[in-house]
Amino acid sequence: MSDPALDILKSTFGYQSFRGFQSDVIGEVVAGHDALVLMPTGGGKSLCYQIPALIRGGTAVVVSPLIALMDDQINSLRELGIRADCLHSAMLPEDRAQVERELLLGDLDLLYVAPERLLTESMQRLLDQIQVALFAIDEAHCVSQWGHDFRPEYLQLSRLQTRFPGVPRIALTATADLRTRQEIRERLGLESARVFTDSFNRPNIFYRISQKKQGKQQLLNFLNKEHPEDSGIVYCLSRKKVEQTAEWLAQAGRKALPYHAGLSPEERRSNQHRFIAEEGIIIVATIAFGMGIDKPDVRFVAHLDLPRSIEAYYQETGRAGRDGLPATAWMVYGLQDVVLLKQLQARSSASQQIQQIEQQKLETMLALCEVTGCRRQILLTYFDEPLDKPCGYCDLCLEPAEVWDGTEVARKALSCIYRSGQNFGVAHLVDILLGKSTDKTRRFGHDHLSTFGIGKELDQGNWRSVYRQLVARGYVNVDHDSHGALKLNENCRSLLKGDEQIELRRDRYEPSRKYEKEYREVGRVVVEEHDQTLWEQLRQLRRSLAEEQNVPAYVIVND
Numbered sequence: 431m432s433d434p435a436l437d438i439l440k441s442t443f444g445y446q447s448f449r450g451f452q453s454d455v456i457g458e459v460v461a462g463h464d465a466l467v468l469m470p471t472g473g474g475k476s477l478c479y480q481i482p483a484l485i486r487g488g489t490a491v492v493v494s495p496l497i498a499l500m501d502d503q504i505n506s507l508r509e510l511g512i513r514a515d516c517l518h519s520a521m522l523p524e525d526r527a528q529v530e531r532e533l534l535l536g537d538l539d540l541l542y543v544a545p546e547r548l549l550t551e552s553m554q555r556l557l558d559q560i561q562v563a564l565f566a567i568d569e570a571h572c573v574s575q576w577g578h579d580f581r582p583e584y585l586q587l588s589r590l591q592t593r594f595p596g597v598p599r600i601a602l603t604a605t606a607d608l609r610t611r612q613e614i615r616e617r618l619g620l621e622s623a624r625v626f627t628d629s630f631n632r633p634n635i636f637y638r639i640s641q642k643k644q645g646k647q648q649l650l651n652f653l654n655k656e657h658p659e660d661s662g663i664v665y666c667l668s669r670k671k672v673e674q675t676a677e678w679l680a681q682a683g684r685k686a687l688p689y690h691a692g693l694s695p696e697e698r699r700s701n702q703h704r705f706i707a708e709e710g711i712i713i714v715a716t717i718a719f720g721m722g723i724d725k726p727d728v729r730f731v732a733h734l735d736l737p738r739s740i741e742a743y744y745q746e747t748g749r750a751g752r753d754g755l756p757a758t759a760w761m762v763y764g765l766q767d768v769v770l771l772k773q774l775q776a777r778s779s780a781s782q783q784i785q786q787i788e789q790q791k792l793e794t795m796l797a798l799c800e801v802t803g804c805r806r807q808i809l810l811t812y813f814d815e816p817l818d819k820p821c822g823y824c825d826l827c828l829e830p831a832e833v834w835d836g837t838e839v840a841r842k843a844l845s846c847i848y849r850s851g852q853n854f855g856v857a858h859l860v861d862i863l864l865g866k867s868t869d870k871t872r873r874f875g876h877d878h879l880s881t882f883g884i885g886k887e888l889d890q891g892n893w894r895s896v897y898r899q900l901v902a903r904g905y906v907n908v909d910h911d912s913h914g915a916l917k918l919n920e921n922c923r924s925l926l927k928g929d930e931q932i933e934l935r936r937d938r939y940e941p942s943r944k945y946e947k948e949y950r951e952v953g954r955v956v957v958e959e960h961d962q963t964l965w966e967q968l969r970q971l972r973r974s975l976a977e978e979q980n981v982p983a984y985v986i987v988n989d
């Protein structure tokens with residue numbers, strides 16, 4: 431017996447076989463049942479509603495959050511001879527009228543609509559006059575406040591069920607932790623829908639997260655060393671940084687192009703097109719870039735700033751290596767990123783509840799950065815798919831974090847916050863610990879504090895690292911109102927009292943260029959001061975140079 435879905439897959443789409451559970455989902459929807467599909471980006475969600483659209487009578491209505499996404503899909507469907515069109519607010523009235531006519535004549539297999547359009551009076555009247563094959567709700571996490579792209583218009587989609595009973599609905603998303611999943615089901619009235627979950631593990635992506643030092647230079651080192659000719663995406667938080675970074679990379683000889691919402695539509699389109707069509711293009715972008723980009727050979731995704739949640743991180747890094755070949759997810763971050771993100775959150779007009787949610791998400795993201803165990807285990811546990819053992823091929827599995835007993839220094843760091851009145855950012859606190867007499871320490875009388883100069887055993891970089899880890903582990907809060915002042919919270923009480931021990935991890939950096947030159951030319955480096963950070967850097971540098979070309983590299987440390 432022939433399978434109509436398989437026939438269409440072969441004859442219309444030109445593929446030989448279904449991937450994963452595509453065929454099961456299609457069967458479910460063709461039979462008129464609801465479905466919730468959770469499949470990573472690039473997994474092949476679209477076919478799950480496109481093929482039922484062709485099998486069931488009438489027109490399938492697809493809700494999609496971005497006009498650019500709709501246009502891409504419609505263009506590729508038309509190339510396959512499928513009758514697809516869209517209705518959204520950016521269209522000319524006469525074009526809209528034309529699409530409505532086609533719809534009423536039953537000449538459309540698929541109609542893409544923006545969520546805010548779907549439930550307008552006029553749209554409802556139109557839909558009442560035609561046969562709706564199914565409703566597909568793409569990027570369904572937009573309905574959830576836990577999802578990272580919450581879109582209030584998606585909330586109205588709950589009415590579809592009562593308004594069009596008997597029409598099957600299929601919701602699809604690439605990122606859904608347990609909580610988002612629950613919200614999607616509740617808010618879309620999909621409690622009884624069958625759920626199809628694909629594995630969220632992306633075994634070909636190598637995750638690497640390290641501390642930010644000189645940001646851009648670290649990025650360039652990484653690119654030159656590991657991806658000298660590959661194309662990839664670099665994410666930054668602000669438009670300005672996008673432009674600066676793109677320019678900087680271009681000057682360093684890479685084909686780098688900016689992409690953010692402030693560019694003209696032509697420039698965005700052209701840069702996006704070059705990224706897909708040419709080889710070796712690096713797109714430097716804000717998060718505005720990527721939804722729906724279907725480029726299989728993105729070899730790396732780099733983050734110069736911390737993403738605001740694990741979902742965002744997973745979604746963005748997920749754009750790498752869709753062809754299944756090895757790809758790198760690289761990131762550097764620092765405490766400054768946390769301060770900035772918190773300030774952005776506080777400035778947003780979102781409700782208190784949403785701000786709280788965002789805060790929690792940021793904290794989980796930070797925890798991923800500071801783990802000492804397997805990165806992939808943490809990531810997959812978040813998506814309710816725990817790995818039973820370390821993956822063996824993430825940065826921390828290959829080179830386990832070095833930990834040290836930080837109980838004593840953590841107590842010093844915390845009491846310094848307390849003694850100075852919980853009103854100061856990390857730079858000033860470190861000055862106090864190191865006993866640096868600055869205008870600011872003198873002005874506030876902090877050079878008379880009992881904590882002044884009690885922290886000379888660590889250098890500035892290491893103290894920053896201590897504070898960053900205390901924030902990441904929830905002992906210290908970053909206050910966004912007063913320029914990133916650090917404040918103690920309840921959790922640190924037992925640490926301060928001496929009832930709790932804390933292990934800190936040693937930071938990793940890319941080796942510094944200055945020493946690299948000296949190493950290469952002289953074969954050794956003499957270091958004057960006892961400096962743990964530097965020592966660690968040099969150790970790594972020695973290791974990598976020795977591997978690379980048998981450089982007889984050694985370090986002399988003069989304490």
Ligand code: ADP
Pocket residue numbers: 445446447448449452469470471472473474475476477604724
């Ligand atoms: P998603 O929406 O899950 O991110 P898409 O539906 O855009 O993914 O599909 C990603 C890519 O995989 C597309 O290029 C698509 O044509 C391709 N694809 C999907 N299903 C199959 C299949 N069964 N065989 C081969 N390629 C497929």
Ligand code: MG
Pocket residue numbers: 475476568722
């Ligand atoms: Mg998709």
Ligand code: ZN
Pocket residue numbers: 803804805806807820821822823824825826827
């Ligand atoms: Zn691992």
